[in-house]
Amino acid sequence: MNTAASIGPVQFVSLAYFICIVISLGVAWIIRLLFSGIKLQRNIFSVKAIAVKVNEKKNLLQQKER
Amino acid sequence: MSPTDILNLFQGVATMVTGDPMIAIGRIILIAVGITLVFLGAKGTLEPLIMIPMGVGMASVNAAVLYLTATTTGTIFIDPMVSDPAKLLDALQINFLQPIYTFTFSNGLIACLLFMGIGVITDVGYIMMAPFSSMLIAIFAELGTILTFPIAVWMGLTYKEAAAISVVGGADGPMVLFTSLILAKDLFVPITIVAYLYLSLTYGGYPYLIRLLVPKRLRGIKMDLKNIPKISRSEKITFSIITCTILCLLFPVAAPLFMSFFVGVIIKESNVKRFVEFIEGPVLYGSTFFLGLLLGVLCEAYTILNPKVLTLLILGMIALLISGIGGIIGGYIMYFLTRGKFNPAIGIAGVSCVPTTAKVAQKEIQKVNRNAIILPYAMGPNISGVITTAIIAAIFVTILR
Incomplete structure (x- = not known):
């Protein structure tokens, strides 16, 4: 309260708005980060799944060739 | 039997006749206002869930003033000013609404219960599909809160009172209640009443603001609904718990509000049906009913006739007007950033009156272009508005504090 009373209302509210902008954009950034992490994980899973399938097909082909 | 004795039989009338004429006039006006609120609520002009119990409470409490002792008057509804423990115990045994006021209102519990209810009916997926644009619009829609603060200080309010009334710009009833209870306890009754009164009027006023600031051509812009990403429940839960923890870590004072909101969201996304039904039914509607009733009962002439009420009425209107304009400015910024692909009228949804402002935007846009569906895009800024308002508060x- 003392800090707030020592500065004018415009300065006080500008400071509050600045903090609000930083935190709000921070929340948006968390969402973006979360999404990119989840997407990356999904990609890794799908690449792994494809690799497993390719391996299975390779094995089948090799067995057929034999 | 003298006329005075007969008058004393009907103490509501006796206190009006023998008391201060200004207070008597105030009581009559408030009774009339209460009756009007009931009719406007029943008609649907104002929000019926709040206005009907509030109107009944307002009319009844101002009629039911009686002699508590030979010299003092009051009611047996509630005593909001009692603080001495012994007197409080008496009040709890005499005033029928005192237990609800003392145990749910003055500690902010009712605001938290309402926030839980809002959480349960909120889908955070909308904000997650376009986080930056949603937050940007919501930040602009906070301009009302920001600009009203210095105006309020210039109009003679203290910093605490100015902060409490300027939060009306966030258009979030429980938030106003919470802030004013902590920062301006003497003024929380008129501030909360001003907030709820204006919030029910936004549904009527904001369409005109959209029509005034957004030309017809731009109001008809269709939004792309094909490329909306699907958000899974686990993603929503992860986002909610992380954001809740971070916000509680940053602002422990407002942690009850953050926790209440996000616990609602998480319960909904976890699909715990019994809890969802309990919170969105009895908790949300029970709290809304008692909030309305208590706000009405607190509108007793002695409490409400404060010289600052007129100032609060003006400031509340300024806050909501600037917030609406700010939201539309945010909408225009998104319109320019996306090179004309974003409908600027969506900006009004940044004012966090969930989901009223999003619905208002959808309604106004559909009047111009029947095929334009913007609700998924409007809900993002709408929910972001709840978060930005909570941050500012x-x-x-x-x-x-």
């Missing part, structure tokens, strides 16, 4: 409370 938390900053005010933390610094000024």
Whole structure:
């Protein structure tokens, strides 16, 4: 309260708005980060799944060739 | 039997005749206002869930003033000013609404219960599909809160009172209640009443603001609904718990509000049906009913006739007007950033009156272009508005408390 009373209302509210902008954009950034992490994980899973399938097909082909 | 004795039989009338004429006039006006609120609520012009119990409470409490002792008058509804423990115990045994006021209102519990209800009916997926644009619009829609604060100080309010009334710009009833209870306890009744009164009027006023600031051509812009990403429940839960923890860590004073909101969201996304039904039914509607009733009962002439009420009425209107304009400015910025692909009227949804402002935007846009569906895009800024308002309120409370 003392800090707030020592500065004018415009300065006080500008400071509050600045903090609000930083935190709000921070929340948006968390969402973006979360999404990119989840997407990356999904990609890794799908690449792994494809690799497993390719391996299975390779094995089948090799067995057929034999 | 003298006329005075007969009058004393009907103490509501006796206190009006023998008391201060200004208070008597105030009581009559408030009774009339209460009756009007009931009719406007029943008609649907104002929000019926709040206005009907509030109107009944307002009319009844101002009629039912009686002699508590030979010299003092009051009611047996509630005593909001009692603080001495012994007197409080008496009040709890005499005033029928005192237990609800003392145990749910004055500690902010009712605001938290309402926030839980809002959480349960909120889908955070909308904000997650376009986080930056949603937050940007919501930040602009906070301009009402920001600009009203210095105006309120210039009009003679203290920093705490100014902060409490300027939060009306966030258009979030429980948030106003929470902030004013902490920062301006003497003024929380008129501030909360001003907030709820204006919030029910936004549904009527904001369409005109959209029509005034957004030309017909731009109001008809269709939004792309094909490329909306699907958000899974686990993603929503992860986002909610992380954001809740971070916000509680940053602003412990407002942690009850953050926790209440996000616990609602998480319960909904976890699909715990019994809890969802309990919170969105009995908790949300029960709290809304008692909030309305208590606000009405608190509108007793002695409490409400405060010289600052007119100032609060003006400031509340300024806050909501600037917030609406700010939201539309945010909408225009998104319109320019996306090179004309974003409908600027969506900006009004940044004012966090969930989901009223999003519905208002959808309704106004559909009047121009029947095929334009913008609700998924409007809900993002709408929910972001709840978060930005909570952040600003938390900053005010933390610094000024």
